[in-house]
Amino acid sequence: MVKIKTGLGLDSHRFHEDPSIEKPFVLGGVHFESDLSLKGNSDADVILHAITDAISSITGNTIIGAKADELCQQGITDSREYLKLALADLEEFTISHVAIALECQQPKIDPMVEPMRISIAELLGIAFSDVGITATSGEALSDVGRGLGIHCTVILTVVSK
Numbered sequence: 001m002v003k004i005k006t007g008l009g010l011d012s013h014r015f016h017e018d019p020s021i022e023k024p025f026v027l028g029g030v031h032f033e034s035d036l037s038l039k040g041n042s043d044a045d046v047i048l049h050a051i052t053d054a055i056s057s058i059t060g061n062t063i064i065g066a067k068a069d070e071l072c073q074q075g076i077t078d079s080r081e082y083l084k085l086a087l088a089d090l091e092e093f094t095i096s097h098v099a100i101a102l103e104c105q106q107p108k109i110d111p112m113v114e115p116m117r118i119s120i121a122e123l124l125g126i127a128f129s130d131v132g133i134t135a136t137s138g139e140a141l142s143d144v145g146r147g148l149g150i151h152c153t154v155i156l157t158v159v160s161k
Contacts, residue, residue, distance in 0.1 A: 003160040005093065009054030011046040011064070013038040014149035025107070027150075028100075028116035028133075029080055029123055034107050038150065041072040046152040047100055047116070048079035051124070054156035055086035058093065083123060093158035095124050100154050102135040105147035109135035 016023065016037045023037035028047040038044035049064050056062050063086045071081060098120065102109055117131040124131075138145025 001160075003093075004096075005058045005158050007054035007057040007154075007156045007158070009050040009052065009057060009154040009156065010152070011049035011053065012144065012149055012151040013040050013044040013046050014143075015039070015147075026079070027102075027109075027112070029119040030112060030115045032107055032112060036107060042068060042077040042082070043079050045079035046150050047102070047120070047154070048083050048123075050100070050152040050154040051098060051120070051156060052079070052083050052086045054098075054154045055083075055090060058156070058158055059086070059089040059091075061086070061089045063089075080123060087124070090158065092161055094161050095126050095130075096157045096159050097130045097132070098124060098126070098154060098156045099132045100134070100152060102133070102150065102152050103138045103142075103144050104135070104150040105137055105140075105145065109133070 016039055021037055025032045025034040025036050026043045026045045052063050063082050068082045113133050117128055120131045121128045140146050144151045
């Protein structure tokens, strides 16, 4: 019998207010050419953090938190490494589809959707067509909508092997 599960993941990070801070700006494993940087112990990739949390909601094994903090203390700040831990926990499931919704005033997301979809598909081992990314400005209704950071919501579907 085929079993289907759906996971939900959320993540948000504020932008650094000091423009002199030189930290790569990464979303979905893709480096953006930008003066922006996000606060966080890791690379603060909100997309990969939300995907990792969505997988954790399926497996029941939390990665973002204690395990990721432990890795950060060891100098491992690449969110792809946290995602790898979550993927290893899927065991008898395979990812069918991931839907990603971003809320931010900046940077402009549309020009980077294709490279992010390619990166995420490769990281998750799924087809490009099984990665959906949408974005909204937030219409200044929250701190994120006023340009103070980025929020990401992910819905991830898995099926039994």
